[in-house]
Amino acid sequence: MKTFRKELWFNVQSRRAFINITPDVQHCIDESGIQEGLVLVNAMHITASVFINDDESGLHHDYDKWLEKLAPHEPVSGYRHNVGEDNADAHMKRQIMGRESVIAITEGKLDFGTWERIFYGEFDGRRKKRVLVKIIGE
Numbered sequence: 413m414k415t416f417r418k419e420l421w422f423n424v425q426s427r428r429a430f431i432n433i434t435p436d437v438q439h440c441i442d443e444s445g446i447q448e449g450l451v452l453v454n455a456m457h458i459t460a461s462v463f464i465n466d467d468e469s470g471l472h473h474d475y476d477k478w479l480e481k482l483a484p485h486e487p488v489s490g491y492r493h494n495v496g497e498d499n500a501d502a503h504m505k506r507q508i509m510g511r512e513s514v515i516a517i518t519e520g521k522l523d524f525g526t527w528e529r530i531f532y533g534e535f536d537g538r539r540k541k542r543v544l545v546k547i548i549g550e
Contacts (some may be wrong), residue, residue, distance in 0.1 A: 416444035416547040419456075424537035425516045428505075430472045431532045433462075433543065437515075438522055440545045447520045449504070449549015453530055454512035457541045459502035461509035461533035464524075479535075502536035509533050517549055 418440050420433065437453055455462045456529065483504035484490075491500030513530060521526035528529075532543055 413548060414444070414449075416440065416445070416447055416545075417435040418545045420532075420543040420545060421541070422532060422534065423540045424534040426440060427502075427535070427537050428476060428479075429537060430475065431534070431536045432453060432467050432529050433532045434467075434522065434529045437530050437545055441517055441520060441522065441547060444547045446517060446547050449517045451515050451517055451522070451545070452512055452546040453515070454544040454546070455506070455532065456544050457540075459499055459534075459536035460541050460543075461504055461506045461531075461535070462513050462543060463510050463531055463533060464513050464515070464528050465531065466527045467529045467531075475509075475516060479508065482508060499536040499549065502514060505535040506533070509535075517547070 420436050422431065437451060441451060453462045483501040485501045488494045488498045493500035
């Protein structure tokens, strides 16, 4: 069994964004040489997410609006966590969208269903954050 570890770094200029990182993860698989196994893709910050869904701009817009309704950024005074901060909503958005995704690797490729892609969800951007890619297999 082989293992491979790499960190992907992002510095999103806006507060919130969804970034398709599928090509980055496939590049890690290629780099690892692993043909059969699993890849864990994990947001290493508590205000960011990794999830799998469709790469469709309307859906991303809907996610953004839906998350803002569930955990609105304003008013920041509405959150106890925001004493000296303004990102309580980002913690909640991350909790809803999830921390990580695990994907099968078959014949050296991500073994996806139709339309599935991997996304990095940023909910409190404007600084450097990382995503862990951990691959195990043969």
